[in-house]
Amino acid sequence: MADMEAWRFFKQTLVLVAKGRPIYYLWCALLLFIMAVGLWFYTKQMEQGLIFTSMRNEVSWGLYIANFTYLVGVAAAAVLLVIPAYIYHFGPIKEIVVLGELFAASSIVMALLFVTVDLGRPERFWHLIPGIGILAFPNSLLAWDVIVLNGYFFLNVIVPVYILVNSYYEKEPNAKFIVPLILLSIPWAVGIHTVTAFLYNGLAARPFWNASILAPRFLASAFCSGPAIIIIIFQVIRKISQIKIANEALFKIAELIAYAMFLNLFLLGAEVFKEYYSNTIHLAPLEYLYQGLRGHHALVPWMWLSLAFNVTAFVLFLIPRTRKNIPTLNVGAFLIIIGVWIEKGPGFVAPGFIPDPLGEIYEYFPNFAELAISLGVWACGLLVFTLFMKVAIPIVRGDFIHSKHVKIGPRKKRAQLRDM
Amino acid sequence: MADKRFTRRDFLKIASVATLSGVGLSGISCKKADLEEFLQKHYLEMTDEEKKQTIKRLEEKYLKKYGKKFTISTQGAKPGTLWGYGLDLSRCIGCRRCVYGCVKENNPSRYNPQLHWIRVVRLPEGSLINLEKTEHYYNPPLVPEPGYVYMPVQCQHCENPPCVKVCPVRATWKEPDGLVVVDYNWCIGCRYCIAACPYKGRVFNWAEPNIPPEELNTAVHYLGNRPRYKNVVDKCTFCVQRVRQGRYPACVEACPTGTRKFGNLLDPNSEIRYLIDHKRVFRLKEDLNTEPKFYYFFGL
Amino acid sequence: MLFGACVLILFKITSVLQNKPMRRAALLSFFVILSVFCWSLDGRGKEEDFPVPRPPFSEGIFPCSSCHAGMEVNTKRRELKEEHTNIQLKHGSISRWCLDCHDAANRDMLRLVNGDRIDFSHSYELCGQCHGPTYRDWKVGVHGKRIGYFEGGPRTYFLCVNCHNPHDPKFKPIKPEPPPFKPLYRYNPAAGK
Numbered sequence: 020m021a022d023m024e025a026w027r028f029f030k031q032t033l034v035l036v037a038k039g040r041p042i043y044y045l046w047c048a049l050l051l052f053i054m055a056v057g058l059w060f061y062t063k064q065m066e067q068g069l070i071f072t073s074m075r076n077e078v079s080w081g082l083y084i085a086n087f088t089y090l091v092g093v094a095a096a097a098v099l100l101v102i103p104a105y106i107y108h109f110g111p112i113k114e115i116v117v118l119g120e121l122f123a124a125s126s127i128v129m130a131l132l133f134v135t136v137d138l139g140r141p142e143r144f145w146h147l148i149p150g151i152g153i154l155a156f157p158n159s160l161l162a163w164d165v166i167v168l169n170g171y172f173f174l175n176v177i178v179p180v181y182i183l184v185n186s187y188y189e190k191e192p193n194a195k196f197i198v199p200l201i202l203l204s205i206p207w208a209v210g211i212h213t214v215t216a217f218l219y220n221g222l223a224a225r226p227f228w229n230a231s232i233l234a235p236r237f238l239a240s241a242f243c244s245g246p247a248i249i250i251i252i253f254q255v256i257r258k259i260s261q262i263k264i265a266n267e268a269l270f271k272i273a274e275l276i277a278y279a280m281f282l283n284l285f286l287l288g289a290e291v292f293k294e295y296y297s298n299t300i301h302l303a304p305l306e307y308l309y310q311g312l313r314g315h316h317a318l319v320p321w322m323w324l325s326l327a328f329n330v331t332a333f334v335l336f337l338i339p340r341t342r343k344n345i346p347t348l349n350v351g352a353f354l355i356i357i358g359v360w361i362e363k364g365p366g367f368v369a370p371g372f373i374p375d376p377l378g379e380i381y382e383y384f385p386n387f388a389e390l391a392i393s394l395g396v397w398a399c400g401l402l403v404f405t406l407f408m409k410v411a412i413p414i415v416r417g418d419f420i421h422s423k424h425v426k427i428g429p430r431k432k433r434a435q436l437r438d439m
Numbered sequence: 440m441a442d443k444r445f446t447r448r449d450f451l452k453i454a455s456v457a458t459l460s461g462v463g464l465s466g467i468s469c470k471k472a473d474l475e476e477f478l479q480k481h482y483l484e485m486t487d488e489e490k491k492q493t494i495k496r497l498e499e500k501y502l503k504k505y506g507k508k509f510t511i512s513t514q515g516a517k518p519g520t521l522w523g524y525g526l527d528l529s530r531c532i533g534c535r536r537c538v539y540g541c542v543k544e545n546n547p548s549r550y551n552p553q554l555h556w557i558r559v560v561r562l563p564e565g566s567l568i569n570l571e572k573t574e575h576y577y578n579p580p581l582v583p584e585p586g587y588v589y590m591p592v593q594c595q596h597c598e599n600p601p602c603v604k605v606c607p608v609r610a611t612w613k614e615p616d617g618l619v620v621v622d623y624n625w626c627i628g629c630r631y632c633i634a635a636c637p638y639k640g641r642v643f644n645w646a647e648p649n650i651p652p653e654e655l656n657t658a659v660h661y662l663g664n665r666p667r668y669k670n671v672v673d674k675c676t677f678c679v680q681r682v683r684q685g686r687y688p689a690c691v692e693a694c695p696t697g698t699r700k701f702g703n704l705l706d707p708n709s710e711i712r713y714l715i716d717h718k719r720v721f722r723l724k725e726d727l728n729t730e731p732k733f734y735y736f737f738g739l
Numbered sequence: 740m741l742f743g744a745c746v747l748i749l750f751k752i753t754s755v756l757q758n759k760p761m762r763r764a765a766l767l768s769f770f771v772i773l774s775v776f777c778w779s780l781d782g783r784g785k786e787e788d789f790p791v792p793r794p795p796f797s798e799g800i801f802p803c804s805s806c807h808a809g810m811e812v813n814t815k816r817r818e819l820k821e822e823h824t825n826i827q828l829k830h831g832s833i834s835r836w837c838l839d840c841h842d843a844a845n846r847d848m849l850r851l852v853n854g855d856r857i858d859f860s861h862s863y864e865l866c867g868q869c870h871g872p873t874y875r876d877w878k879v880g881v882h883g884k885r886i887g888y889f890e891g892g893p894r895t896y897f898l899c900v901n902c903h904n905p906h907d908p909k910f911k912p913i914k915p916e917p918p919p920f921k922p923l924y925r926y927n928p929a930a931g932k
Contacts, residue, residue: 068646068669069628070552075922076642079630139628139643139670142477146608146627153481153609161607161631223727224601224637300571377560377592377639378573381922525881535916551925558919576921581912685891696910697883697902703890710880710889717876738876 028187028421032410035419039409042259050402057395060388061136069139072389077381078372082389083137085364086396089244090130091168091215092237092363096245097123097175098208103271105201115264117179117415118256119249121407123208124175126245127168129400136392160218167211174204183414188421212241225371227304230293236286237363242279243329244359246272247352252404254349260412270343276355277336283359284333287326304370307380317382318369321361328358472496481609482622482661494661501666505650509657511665514683516616522677523617523711523732524688525700525720526591528567529739532696533582533589535559540693541593544678545664546656548648556675557593557690558639564588568723591698593690594619594640594675595723595731602632602641611672617704617732618677620662626671633672637724638731641674677701704732786864787878789896794859801859803846812843829907831869840865840905866899 064071074081097119104116135141146152147165156162178200185192216234223229250269257264294305306312308322335341335351342348374380385393413419475496485493494511501509538557541547547554560573564586583589600619603611610626613619633641647669659665660680667673678688682701691699702709711734714720718736725731794801816836819826828836842850849857849865857864867874876882880894883902887895899905920927 068644070645070925073923075552075645076554076633076639077922079633079643134629137629139630140626143608143625143627146481146610146625155607155609159605159607159631161605161629165607218631221605222601222635223729224635300569303571371634374571375639376570376637377558377575378570379575532910532913533915534913535918538919539916550920550927553920553925555919576918578915578918580914582915583912685888687885687887687889692884692886694884695902695913697885700881700885701889706890710885713876713879713881738882 028184031419035413036406036409043405043409047402047405050398050405053398054395054402057392057398060391061395064136064388064392065141073383073386075381075383077375077379078369078383080137080368080372081383082364082385082393083133085368086393087130087133087137088215088237088367089360089363090126090133090400092212092241092359093245093248094123094126094130094171094175095208095212095238095241096249097126098205100246100249100272101201101205101208103275105198106205115253115262115268115415117182118253118408118411120175120179120204121411122249122252122404123245124172124179125400125404125407127172127175128403129396131168131172132396132399133393136396160214160221163214164211164218167207167214171204171207171211174200174207178204179411183411186414187419209238212237219367219371222371224376226301228371230290232286232290236283236290239279239283239286240359240363243276243283243332243355244363246276246279247332247355247359250352251349251356254345256408256412260408260416262412262416266343266345269345269348273336273342273348273351277333277342280329280333280336280355284329303374307373308366308370312374313380315373315380315382317384318365322366325358325361325366328354329362332358472500476500476624479624481625483612490661497661497665505652505655505666507652507655507657509659509665512658512660512680514660514680516614516618517683518615519703519705520616521704521732522596522682523702523704523715523734524596524677525702525711525714525734525736527698527700527738528588528590528735529737530696530698531559531589531591533559533561533577533584533587534695536693536695537591537690537699540689541675543654544656544681544689545676546648546650546659546666547642547673548644548646548650548667549654550649552645554642554644554648554673556640556642556673557591559589559591562588562590590735591690592638592640592723593733594636594677595638595729595733596675596677598730598732599728601635601637601727601729605631605635607631614662614679616683618662618679618682619674620676620679621672621674622662623665623667623671623673628670628672630672637727637729641672643672644669786861788861789863789878790893791860791863791896791898792901794862794898795901796859801847803841807846814838814843826906829909830905860898862905863899866905 060071072081100116100119135144138144147154147162149156154162154165156166178197181197182192213234216237219225219228220230220233250272253264253269256262291305291309294302303312307315308318310316311319332351332354335347335354341351369383373382410419479493480489482490490513494513497511498509501507538555538559541556542549545556547556558575560570560575561577561584562569562574563572566572567588568590577584577587596613596617596619598613598617600611600613603609603613603619607629608625608627611619611621611632628643630643633643644667648667650666655666656664658680660676660683663676663679678686678690681688687701688699691701700710700714702711704711704715706712714736715734718738720734720736722731722734816838819837823837838850840849842848842856845856847859849859849862851857851865852868863874863877867877873882877896877899880889880896883899884897887893903910
């Protein structure tokens with residue numbers, strides 16, 4: 020009986036996903052095209068080896084891991100929606116928290132895909148499965164990351180799917196099952212990004228990363244970028260699907276971003292002071308970023324741009340007049356998305372390797388293959404999110420519910436009433 | 440209570456992951472030997488019989504690939520040994536004969552990519568170990584150049600290795616005789632160990648190694664200088680194929696000025712113990728507590 | 740102590756000999772044996788023997804006595820004009836000259852400071868007279884080029900002169916091997932960023 024219902028539900032979701040407006044088909048086609056291009060480059064990369072990228076021994080992590088770091092932060096930021104929704108029962112957010120969690124799940128899919136494309140031998144991934152392979156837990160932070168990321172992924176799929184399926188069947192979700200999971204996802208979200216920060220933090224070989232400030236900075240910047248993307252995405256969703264997302268929800272998120280951005284800028288200031296004032300040999304990576312080092316200054320304009328973006332966005336979100344005004348809100352959100360990406364990506368991964376432990380400088384710049392594969396992964400994540408939304412939004416809106424789709428005969432209806 | 444339904448979304452997730460892993464697997468042909476290699480256990484978990492089978496399979500593979508008969512040793516660590524290295528900074532002239540001596544012995548890739556396990560850096564006189572002032576690509580007509588000091592750096596075989604700590608699959612570990620080694624068939628190529636090494640001791644095979652066939656050294660060790668694969672990590676092994684038989688590593692033999700010394704730290708009569716007792720030895724980046732077994736000293 | 744024990748034994752033996760002439764003969768033979776023994780000791784401590792390769796003589800130069808056996812020995816310090824003009828002594832040349840190290844009477848041997856003669860295959864003893872710390876290091880195996888086995892097989896030692904020209908020992912600068920490729924260049928070093 021349950022299987023039949025599951026199958027029916029599944030068939031209905033297939034119908035939902037397959038039918039849509041022309042813009043939906045266009046969007047999916049575009050994403051599939053970008054994914055196909057990325058996949059083609061990826062097969063080339065696997066064939067030739069990672070020499071196909073511009074990563075080398077001096078800079079052994081590049082665009083893929085930069086994106087991975089950024090996306091783990093974005094995924095962790097979903098918790099910024101969960102807390103107001105479930106802890107403070109802030110009405111406007113409560114309606115849309117499910118969508119935010121599905122967004123977190125899509126981000127984790129992207130993050131895991133980025134790690135996969137970065138691996139040299141992805142077919143040996145089974146070496147990571149404890150029991151079959153060897154997972155070096157708790158020594159290796161990557162082992163921790165494997166566990167917490169997959170756990171977060173399942174959490175952020177189970178919770179919204181459970182809630183949505185219950186909405187579909189017009190049943191009340193079982194609080195005893197769902198609330199502990201929701202409460203678990205809050206420290207878990209902080210956990211995933213802290214573990215990712217510790218991954219870098221624990222390396223004494225890289226003094227730029229071996230700073231205590233790293234984990235707090237990661238969280239602060241994550242809580243800026245993730246909600247900023249959510250602000251944009253929710254406005255898109257609101258326009259396309261006429262789902263009700265109150266402006267108050269967006270303004271609240273922007274307010275929280277302002278606090279996080281203040282913390283981010285403060286921590287950046289603290290780092291800059293410590294390195295420049297103490298003026299030890301470890302100033303080199305920061306000097307490379309903001310001034311250029313020994314004739315190498317490729318990243319200098321990017322870093323100053325990122326700083327300008329972040330400060331501007333901070334001001335825009337701080338002042339209520341610009342925060343509560345949709346156009347400036349959107350400008351601020353875009354500035355943050357780009358500014359934090361630069362800060363977390365080239366502004367973080369690259370200077371860990373420049374200068375390298377023996378003082379050499381190799382200015383890493385991603386080549387076209389890496390860009391194509393990265394865009395392919397982003398497209399994949401966006402496609403997953405789109406398909407999630409295609410099913411979730413009708414359920415949230417109340418259009419896609421069981422009773423509207425199934426003709427329930429009198430015997431079944433009596434049975435249902437008996438069960439309820 | 441409604442249980443989780445298998446939805447279209449789940450299907451898509453699994454499909455995308457499956458596609459990507461399928462793409463990864465498509466690199467492997469479906470022959471039996473390849474399948475055995477894919478399912479190979481971690482070296483430390485193999486029984487002696489399994490090691491023998493693995494060696495046999497690898498020797499056949501190398502014969503087919505390179506046309507030469509390799510002898511792959513699995514000689515274990517001798518009890519009571521802890522290998523240490525000494526390097527006399529007053530005598531190094533920066534000639535790089537050690538680099539190429541190592542290359543001849545250890546079958547690294549020669550081009551696309553070019554992998555050197557030893558890196559000789561040139562430092563200005565007066566600030567010996569300020570590694571921000573290094574020059575890696577010096578190429579004067581004659582060495583040593585006045586006003587400069589030369590320091591070769593390679594894997595320091597730390598007693599407290601940060602690379603071993605961070606490997607998520609334990610593909611690299613410290614052998615009982617102190618050598619830090621890599622199982623090239625277990626490494627997943629995540630390069631976390633390269634990020635963790637403070638001495639740039641590890642390199643990555645960014646592509647299928649290119650070795651001219653006439654330069655192949657066929658006396659190899661499973662954990663050492665056997666030909667590697669693309670997309671795995673490798674590093675100096677103190678010539679594990681030589682030292683476990685009591686022979687000096689290739690770099691020690693190549694050095695024309697007698698800069699390099701080697702021996703068993705646990706043997707009170709060894710050369711390395713004499714050095715530690717009689718010379719002013721130091722190690723690089725000791726503040727990182729990695730406890731390297733590579734001792735630099737000044738003999739003159 | 741050995742001498743004292745010999746004397747004691749001698750007196751014990753001779754005390755049993757009642758005959759005076761016999762006693763005199765025993766004492767005399769004892770001293771003869773003792774002096775032969777002391778002469779065989781050569782009067783100096785013996786240095787260890789090391790497994791060194793054959794000395795790297797120039798082609799045809801050894802044995803030196805093939806020319807010098809019939810020559811007159813001239814120990815006056817001078818600059819050589821007729822033979823060995825290719826040897827420029829740049830090794831303590833202010834305080835020493837050829838015959839301070841090469842034995843004047845027997846050119847197939849080397850001469851130590853105390854006058855003793857040693858074979859060319861023991862030339863490390865000669866160098867070790869001045870270069871003490873280096874000699875001590877070399878004996879342990881810590882000085883100079885090392886090849887072969889450090890344990891489990893024959894240890895090889897090089898003579899000092901295998902690496903150092905005894906007349907001009909300072910190493911000349913040599914051409915270095917090529918630098919590594921720059922990171923982005925896969926097939927050749929290529930100057931670049």
